[in-house]
Amino acid sequence: MILVLAGTSDARELAVRIKETGYELLSTVVTDSAAKSMEEAGLPVQVGRLTAQDLISLIAEKGIRCVVDATHPFAEEASKNAMAAAQEAGVPYIRYERESLSAPGSEKLIVVEDYVQAAELAAEKKGVIMLTTGSKTLKIFTDRLLGLPDTTLVARMLPRLDNMQKCEELGLAQKNIVAMQGPFSKELNKALYDHYKVxxxxxxxxxxxxxxxxxVEAALEMGIETIVIGRPKIEYGEKFSDYDSVLNQLNQVTGGK
Known part of the structure; x- marks a missing residue:
């Protein structure tokens, strides 16, 4: 059996390809909505956050032959847990990561290393700030931006109850929450930027x-300053950004189905 750490649309498609190739698999996701998406694709799924020890136990219990880590590029903890568990359990680890897009060159665009750097830079710039990085790191930004003079924080995130509860706990006003499911077209991004005067x-x-x-293109075309947080620097070893390469590697490390 192959363990696929998933949760995104491309991870789901990869899991489907692995299953269609003839491998028995189990996928894991963090949210119920992601689980529903996997189930609709006919994929067996387990829901919940897993520590490295949880993964080690799961590998032993299910007879996992290989761990395929297809988590989001910013799911740093999940990837580190997966690598540690695979090493401890003595099974191969394969990293699939969607291809990186280089940020377009512009004097309006600044690339930073992490969320804290982004929040501190935003605090210097002030104005109407639209945050599109989700709810997980929202506190980093509310701690530094809420209550600043001449500063409004607008947060865009998935329309989930826990996200709305977090916004309330952190003091983010309802009028400054955009609760919508993406992906968003350039035109819709522009409309939102214009509506909030970002x-x-x-x-x-x-x-x-x-x-x-x-x-990013929508913001730059409107002359809106943009801060891009770069991907976490994790030593995966070899990683793949297309499904065929993952399948070829899977065949090599498992000896086939």
């Missing part, structure tokens, strides 16, 4: 599947 947009380099280019 002067600064913050995003992370999540790749084309994450509609990175649409929101």
């Amino acid at each position: 002067t600064l947009m913050i995003t992370k380099e999540s790749g084309k599947v994450g509609a990175f280019d649409e929101k």
